[in-house]
Structure formats: structure tokens, C-alpha cells
Amino acid sequence: MTTTTTRAHFAAASDAATGSETGPATPPEHRTGPFDGMAAAAILDTLPQLSTWPSPLTKRSRAKAARWRRGASRILDWLATYPGDGWQQRWLAAGADVSTEWIDTVTNGFGRIEPTRREVTTEGLSALLLKRVLSPSYEFLQNYRSSGLHRYAKQEFGAELFEQVARAGHVRGMVASQLSAAENCLVKISFHTGHHPVDLTAEDLLAYHAWGKDIAGGVPAGLYAAWDLLRDVGVLAERLPLHRTLARGPLSPAAMVDRHNVQCRPVRDLLVRYLNERRPSLDYSSLASLASQLVGAFWADIERHHPVIDTIHLPAEVAEAWKHRVKVISREGKQPVPRENWPSVMATVRSFHLDIAEWALEDPSWAAWAVPSPVRRSDTGGFTKVKKKTQAKMHQRVRERLPRLPDLVEATEQHHADQQRLLACAQATPIGTSFTQTGRQYRRISREEHRARRLLHYRPTMVLTEDVSTGEHFDVTRDEDDAFWAWAIIETLRHTGVRLEELLELTHLALVSYRLPDTDEIVPLLQIVPSKGNEERLLLVGPELASVLATIITRLRGDNDGTVPLVARYDPHELVTGPALPHLFQRRIGWRRTVMSTNMVYQLLNDTLARAALTNQTGQPLRYTPHDFRRVFATEAVTGGLPAHIAAWLLGHASITTTETYLAVFQEDLIRSYRAFLDKRRGVRLAEEYREPTDEEWREFQQHFHARKLELGDCARPYRTPCQHEHSCLRCPMLRVSPRQRGRLIEIIHNLTDRIAEARINGWLGEVQGLQTSLTKAQEKLASLDRSIARGRSAGGPGNLGMPIITG
Structure with missing residues (x-):
């Protein structure tokens, strides 16, 4: 089922449950039972046809049957005192559908009827409901709590279906209370709609959900579980769980504009047309941001302060007043706060007018709106200043967080x-x-x-x-599960530098490998699905990252019979739900598996930081965001010798200039040299960039992986990049130490310690400084190696990534 169809069903169900804007909705036909016009005596004669009717074989059963009949007779006699063409109308006229107080009235006697026990009345009511003589509302079913009625209903509606539901619940891992709530939910919907549980539709459950949200103030208990169980047993053909079915879908440009209640119809139509014109070149989140700035921050503000204006050709005093107001955000009942992105709003409004002026040259229908822009070029001059401040703030965040990252990891x-x-x-x-x-x-x-x-x-x-x-x-x-996923998130972010959305989109299918034809060595690769810029890329998976991913996959497989579960992810930016895929960052919450949300990632990070209690030099708590790990990754890679244009490719940046803004510590002359290198390469090799590689070039590429073998392990520098450290491998972040060389690394540390002691005795202070740097890097590599070894032992040995292999 598509999102559009589901939302249409939800709207129809909501209208049926709560009524349209013009008045209450007409009760559906199934609300009147097949016995609505039958006489009371005839109804009482049909009650023994119920499969739950007490058997006449024993004296106790016959007495119970008599109580059921007596209770049903008393209820029908009471309803007969109210007006109506049938029993359902009399039920509504008596007010029995909105409360349960009338049960005491019937029990205590009314008119000439003698009082009786409440049990007799409730058993008679159960018989009438099971026979479909009456169709109760959800309000009544919520207030009327009878475990006996639900037990009888499961038997009456078909024990086989509920047995299938129970088996499906056990497969999903539901506990008894969750399964019972789901079954009771199905019973209530069946009573209300008059449908047998096997005939329930998605609209029936969506209407119950709409009633719960609008009337009861929350989602009815057990409804999400009931939806999933009906999908499992084949009653519902819906592809998505209920919470994904109800997720808000993408809005059209017209809906984006109408959210701001634009009063001037011609301007409203212009804004809609402009957004539709820009829509093909923008993703949904960018289009929504454009609509928010252009309509909300610009035109809606103009109408609020100048309601008589009906043209975008603003008088000078109106434009100047708006440019002063846009610099602050004013909310009713709250103090105004500065708007940090006001230059962006200015630039958006200026682009709006310039686009219309340009389009009018080709399409005369735009000419009527080609007017001077209220935002001059000089008004957007502050944008560069704001960008520099933002960049300086980002650099300072990296300088504070990069030295404390090992403490956070530990x-x-x-x-x-x-x-x-x-x-x-x-x-x-x-x-x-x-x-x-x-x-x-x-x-x-x-x-x-x-x-x-x-x-x-x-x-x-x-x-x-x-x-x-x-x-x-x-x-x-749960605490262990939270601790594991917090560790997995931090490790993956710091080893890959991916964006948060890209992290949550990682699947088991993203892991591929390249097998070298000469040595059969497997080079693991991680495919990053583009979340921004449409630049798909492959990252080389180092040993530490491979260990992390293997641990995640092993955990997911161990909880799902050896396979990674398939889960659909809802994209909060595009407002669409994707297909079911083996996502790596998924969790089991109750009986459901769901891909982590951005809020869940932030919650795990914040809880971890609260325990770590990291502070900066002023004693203020350090807060890491997922994007901080991306900036730290870029800074470490480039300062460790990775060329800036290679880092830009790893980060998925279309321009090296964007990457430079991520680098907190970066020499200007190095930037200039890399830019010169790029300009030279583009000028000399422009025609050869996209040709097929020759056999010699392919052999050279394969030999690159052989040339990375070192004494202590492997060099992870990218293909066709020179060694930036003159083969001083111990200090290089590209060195990946092999576990087999741990003893050799310890010997090097001891040797460096002895050499530092000797240099201090002889007063060789420059030598001490250089050796101390090498010793620090060696100790860091030993600690990282030990963590990797310990992780492999705790996981029971090396994990299987299950990667497809690309042969040479």
C-alpha cells in the first residue's frame, strides 16, 4: 500500500468516526445488527444458538443458561421503555452507549421488575453483544471492563484465529500482557464494527486509532500489536506497521504554503507556482526549508503587519521594516530571540525576485511579477560574516573535542x-x-x-x-542494550565520518569486499548511500571498523535465528518510508524492530557523555553531536597526511572548499598547494579522467595493496597518494598494527623509553621532544590494538561480515 492510499484510508476512517465538518457522520449500516427489528421473545429464543451458550447437560449449566436468558430479558424490557424503530436506536436513546451506570439501574429493578444480582445483568448483556443484537460504541467498551465477555468473544468469533494470533505473538516475542491487550483490542473492534475478526480491514483499525487520539486522548492499548498480529496471520495485507502507516507523508508545495494561511490569493498562487518550479532541483527537506523562509519568514510576516498589501512590489518603508523584523524571532507570550540565519532569509527573498525576473525573459506569464527586489546586494553582505563566525565556532568545537575523544571512547x-x-x-x-x-x-x-x-x-x-x-x-x-548501541554509534561515526542520516541508512548490503587475484587478500569496503549531494561513495574498512561492524552483525543475527532482520526505515527528512532492508542500526523495542531515530541517537550520546563527565578547559561540560565526529574524522585524516581532495571524496563533498571548513588545524600553504595540484591535474588530465583503465594501470592498482605491507602491519593510505610522513610509520595514523606484531610494538615502546632516558641524561632536549612524540603515538596504537583484541575475545572470536566478494 502506498503512503497516499494509506493516508486516504486514514482520513476516511477518521471522518466515519468523528464526523465531517458539516455535521455528524451518518452511522454506517453495519452498526445495526441482523436482529434489530425482531421481537424480544424471538431474540431470546435465538440466544441458545451461541457456541458459548451454557450446555443443558448439567444442572449447573442449565442454571447458568437461565441466568443469561433472564439478564437478557431484563435488558430488552428496559430498552423497550425508550423510543426507537429498533433495538439499536433504543440503546442510543437510553444513553447506554456512553456509560455503564444503567447496569445498576437494571440490576436494582425498574418499574415492576424485582431487583436481581449484577452478575445476571452482565451475563445477559454479554449474550446480547455476542449475538450482535446491539453494537456498542468504543466509549462503552472502554468503560465496560469484563474479562468474561472477552473470553466468550474469543470462543464465539473463532478460537482458531486467536490461536494463530497467539502463535504469531510468541514468534514476535510478546509477553502475556501484550498479547492479551492485542486480543482484547481485536474483540472491541469486532463488537463495534460488527465485523468478524477475520474480516477486519485496515480502515477499521485506523478508525479505532482516530477515536483514541481524538476522544480518549491516546492510542488505545494493544492497537499497534493487534495491527502487527493481523499482518502476521494474513488478515491485513498492509506492508508497514501501524506507526509507519500513520507517519506523515511529504506535503505538496500548495500544502506548504497553505500552512502559513496566506490571505492574498494571487500571491499565494505565485508562491505555489514558484515552489513547483524549484521542486525538481531540490530534495524535500530543502524545498520545505525554502517554503519556510519564503512564505513563513517573509510573506506571512508582511501580511501580518501590512494586511492590505497584495503585491510583492513592496514600498520602501515596508521593506525596511521587514528587514529589521527578520533579524529576530518573535513568538506570542515570549521574549524575542535573535534569528541566526537572517542572512539566509534575505538571500532567499533576493533569489526569489531574481529568479522571477530571469524566467520572465523566456516566459511572459512571469512578467507581471518581475519587480525590484526589496533586498539589495548590500543587505546580504552579512552572510559572509555569519559564515565565518559559524566556521570559527565549528573549529573551536573540534579543538576542544579532538583531545578528549580517547577519553570518551574509553x-x-x-x-x-x-x-x-x-x-x-x-x-x-x-x-x-x-x-x-x-x-x-x-x-x-x-x-x-x-x-x-x-x-x-x-x-x-x-x-x-x-x-x-x-x-x-x-x-x-535495556541498560546493556543502550550501552552497546552507544558504543557502536560512537565507534562507527569516528571511524567513517559519515553523516547521521547516512549512519542510520547503513545496511548489511552496504558491506562488500574486493578480493585481490594474486594473494586472495580480501579488502572490505563500505558503500555509503548518499544523503546529501547524491554522491555515492565507497570507504575502505579498517580492522577496527571491521571489528565494530562484525560485532553489530553478530548481535543482530543472534537475536533473529542467524539472519539480520529486515526493517523498513522512515526518513524524517523526505517523510517517506523505505523498503524493508537489513539495517545495521536497528533495535528491538518490545515486540517490534525499528531503525533508530535521530532522537534515539542523540539520547544515547547524551547519556554516554553524562557518564563520562568530560569538560573543556573552562570546566564546562563537553557535548558531542554526530556531526562533531565527522569534523574530527576530517581533521585527523588530513593532519595525519591524507590529501585534502581524498578527504573530500571520503566525506562526500562536491568541493574541496567545503572540506576545508571542516578542518580545525590546517596550514594555509598546504591548502594552496593542494589547490594548485588539483588545478594542474584538471588542466593536464581532463580528457583522460573517465576513460577505461589500461592493463598496466590495473596491475598498478593491484600492486598498491601489496606495497602497503609493513613490519608492524598494513598502511591504509589511499591509492596513488604518496607517503606524507617519509615512512615514519609509527607516527602515521594510516598504520594499522597487526595483532601478531603486538610483542614487537611493546619492544619499540621499551626502546623509546630507554632512549628518552638517555637523551635526558645527556641534555638532548630536541631529541627528547621527538622521541616523546613517537612514544605517545606508539602507546596510542598499543591501546587501540588491545581494545580490538579484547573486543574480538568478548565476541567469541572474529565475526563474519557476510560481504559479497568482487573478484579480480
């Missing part, structure tokens, strides 16, 4: 290791028994003891503990 790994040990100890401890871990005493508790009313990560293997000294409760399963 804190993240240590926390994950602690949570793994705590989970292992808790799993080995029976419920109710205490154990000690990291100097603290815990007691394993059951779900019933946990204070949280709602556990979002409910799963059959959930482990809960209590800190004996403080009484604090912990969901150890």
Missing part, C-alpha cells in the same frame, strides 16, 4: 563492559537472590516487583535488578 567501552558483566551475573542468579558486582550488591527481581508501570523494552528474556543499598530498580537488559 568511558564508553568501559561502561559497556560493566553492563555486560552485570547482565551475565544477573542472568545466572535466580529471582529473589542477591549477588555482588563491581562492589555493589544487587537483588534480581521479577516484573511484578518492578516499579515502572510500563516497560518499553518488554521481552521474554528481560532481566530486572534492585540495588540493595539504594532500592533503585534497573532494567539490566
